[in-house]
Amino acid sequence: METLSTATELEWLGWTFYAGSAGLVLLGCYALFAARHALRLLLGLFLLESGVNLFLVAVGFRPDAAAPILVGEQAGSMVDPLPQALILTAIVIGVGVLALGLALAVRVAKEEGTLDLAELGRRLAATHTPATAEETLPQSGRTETP
Amino acid sequence: MNASVLMIALPLLAAFLLPLTGPLARWVGPFAAALNIALGISLWQTVAQEGPSVVVMGGFAAPLGIVFRVDTLAVLFATALAALVLILWPRTSADPRRESALLLILLAAGCGLAFSGDLFNLFVFYELIAVASYGLVAASRERLAAAAGLRYLVLSALGSAFALLGIGLVYALAGTLNLADLSRHADALNSPLGLAAFALMLLGFGVKAELFPVNAWVAEVYSTATARTTALLAGGVSKLALLIVLHLVLLVYAQPAALSLLLTLGLLSIVSGQFAGYRAADLPRMLAYSSIAQLGMIAAAFSVSGEAGVLAGLALALHHLIVKPALFLVGDGWPKCVDSLAGLGRAEPWRAALFVLLALSLLGIPPLPGFWAKLLLLKALLGMGEPAWNLAAAVVLLGTAIEGAYLLRVLQTLFRGTTNAKPATFGGALPAGVLGVALLLVMLAATPVGGALQRAAQQAADVPAYVADTLGGSPQ
């Protein structure tokens, strides 16, 4: 925009963008590490993806440049269109993965009655291997197998 | 050369139109896969005569548009994947139409991964394979298959987000996404930030390639998905993910730090995979862990810059592509627990004999192809002449010893005692037999196969030719 000219303003804007995207990425990572419920994990993934997308848009930013859409006979610089196209693709990919994840969660909830992924992992580890299951269970503090 | 595009477009077209084909739906998929094999063979001949070439999408030349690089390596992988998909086409399924569509999409995306010369395009095809495989994994009627699929999806999506972040960093630093163009601007990526981008991409693409920190999904998915899906993921998809890593290492990240990182992850995969395989008590899990270790070896081979490493990795990859699916198929239907396999060697001699053949080749017993692949790997690792790579050779030998211990344990169990259980139905007899015969053929035709691999490795490792082909040799 035309109001953005000084270097300090640009720097501030840059830090805002970077801090925003890094914050979203970190928040998403935290959700993935701390939460165990499948829906929360999927939400965390979505946050993480938003952070990545914000970063990509920030990469294409140019001071004093317009949106990459030609209106009439316009001269002057435009911001980088490529990252914008990339994030459009990335957003659609994210939606597809999220939808499939929700569908899987519906099936898991119907079949297993829980959406705690750590618990499901424990059940998965115990499916066929009575021998190894006993080895791994004590460290997680559980003794009974559901 | 445009056949390379058709190898992607036609399976996608078939997948989109599949809901409308009515009673023909059963035949569309295998037909498209067979067509892809035919296209691949014709491409192979063209490449053999005219050398590698470049296909430009939409007529927009690189680096603005997306390009396909058609060389021996790419054609080899695309054709091998098509053949694997055809061999492993499911006979029965919960929902044949949807499963066929997913398999066709996997086929198209795999060809795209083999040919594409654009970083983001590779990411899109990688995601396409990932989404198709989530559906295929969950299509199993096994209990907990959906749970395994969900955990797999979460981990894989985390990896993909990291990979996308890495790609964004690459674009921020170098201003381009075309691999050949990035190769020209490789200096811009020779910084901590560039290396971080590589590490992020390695984490992302390493999920499918079963690399060390992000392979927690492997055992649980492979032990719940159907045998054919497992065979396809372990045999085909993982190699294609490593192919991306190979392109990155050869063209863009030839810097020592990146190579050491890849080597470290590969070695950690070998060690963790072999030890976990040694501890595993059931057969699918044991095979899954062994698969992690084998892919670690391929990654270690790719970390050797230059032709020798590519050749070794290629030989290992193709060997694993034949052997591991066959092993999963042979083991399907047998009791899962290793201890209950006792006596099956007498009850089902042919099946057990096939298992022995495959296991020995996996281990690398001399006349079998697996031996030559491992020999090439050791030669390549020692050829670097640096301490880290010498250590890697020792780790590979150690891994082989552990692998020998657990595979021989299975073989011993097979031929010990007798069982009064009825022989289980061998559903995968035909595909497993075909793969076994292919292994024997490779053993008999070792010289021509070796020559072809040599040519593929030579073309792939010739970076200046790649750059000149793609960018038209134009000066900067």
Added chain:
Amino acid sequence: MLTSRPRWPALLFILGLALLLTALLRDLHFGNAPMQVGQAINGVAAHETGAANVVASVLLAYRGLDTLGELAILFAAATGAGLVLGIAFRNGNGEAQAKTNTEPPAGFILRKGADLMFPFLLILGAYVILHGHLTPGGGFQGGAILAAAFFVPQLARPSSPFNERTAHWVEALAGASFVLIGIAGLAGAGWFLAPLLGTGSVGELLSAGSIPLLQLAIGLKVGSELAGLMIALHGPKET
């Protein structure tokens, strides 16, 4: 909630990651990334593709193959979801079936609102799709609006038939036509997804070669796909 293990390891990890990110991002100069490809595209896009919206020309001309892959991902996700939910509802011993049948009718507000919005959403979706090469928007955005247009009435009147057969046909033919336009480019100009029909003059509705056609194919495909996906997640209707 479900977490019984301590949170501080995760927090510590995140803190470390944050420090790492800050250290790395300091090297990245905001606002002057070397956008070589982007600059080059900005310079030639209008001339080469005839689209006023440069993002659309990147999406459908320069990187058309990405968009085809993206379309296939959405298709794969919808197919996979159908597969997974089909198994889930079959295993669910008819309980799910019973639940959807006893679902209470939607309220007055929702019914009236849905009726009120349907035509507007339809027009908006069509506008966004057809002007994709001129203004922000395009097939994916418009397709999502179309999907909402058909899904909201479905929420308001669960018993009214959503014509899945038609949706399947639209979905399949739209997807196929994207690939066929690509193959037509291969046959005509020698390149997959090569622009057809000439570029026209920048800024007019009928311009930009095959981009509007591709936008239309994407819009219809995404619309039918998302509507089908949401209805599949909503619960089984028939079969």
Added chain:
Amino acid sequence: MTWIADVLLLIGAAFLFLGALGLWRMPDVYTRLQAGTKAVTLGSVAMLIGVGIERPDWWPKLLLITLFILLTSPLGSSTVARAARVIGQRPWRAGDAKETP
């Protein structure tokens, strides 16, 4: 004129923040809904007006967006509230435990 726009944008941001805070701090579905709807609607409309003062040539589009928000936001929240009531969610009373979000 610009300072009016700035004030409106600030008001909008403040209400959006309060809406988010309410979504987090309120004890049950119904109270959360009202925080998430009323405050957010007011916040976004204030922001849109602020943008409209800054950029007078965008008025028609902004007006359409405002109308759309005013139409859909209450529709959505009333539907969610109704669904919560139908499945038997009891409104929160003083002394009840706060629901975990």
